[in-house]
Amino acid sequence: MGDVTEQAFxxxxxxxxxxxxxxxxxxxxxxxxxxxxAVYRSARxxxxxxxxxxDFLHMARVGEWVMGEARVTRATRDVAxxxxxxxxxxxxxxxxxxxxxxxxxxx
Numbered sequence: 001m002g003d004v005t006e007q008a009f010x011x012x013x014x015x016x017x018x019x020x021x022x023x024x025x026x027x028x029x030x031x032x033x034x035x036x037x038a039v040y041r042s043a044r045x046x047x048x049x050x051x052x053x054x055d056f057l058h059m060a061r062v063g064e065w066v067m068g069e070a071r072v073t074r075a076t077r078d079v080a081x082x083x084x085x086x087x088x089x090x091x092x093x094x095x096x097x098x099x100x101x102x103x104x105x106x107x
Contacts, residue, residue, distance in 0.1 A: 031084045
């Protein structure tokens with residue numbers, strides 16, 4: 001475990017509300033996808049989210065880069081546990097944790 005998976009997105013108006021703040025749903029989807037990528041990178045298996053917890057800490061705005069990092073903290077034969085955070089210029093805007101079900105091919 002332990003390898004960090006990183007991704008980022010540049011916040012555009014379509015990611016935000018009328019005040020120019022990035023939607024919580026966008027930040028949630030970003031972290032969910034980032035954590036899924038971390039699971040795939042670690043386990044080399046496709047996985048689906050079975051539990052997701054998100055904490056909103058600060059705001060991200062249109063015109064900012066939202067940088068994310070995720071790490072698998074534990075994995076069993078069937079599930080993987082992941083933690084992630086996203087930040088703008090070093091200030092955490094959201095953090096999350098998730099449990100993913102590892103999908104095995106039948107046959």
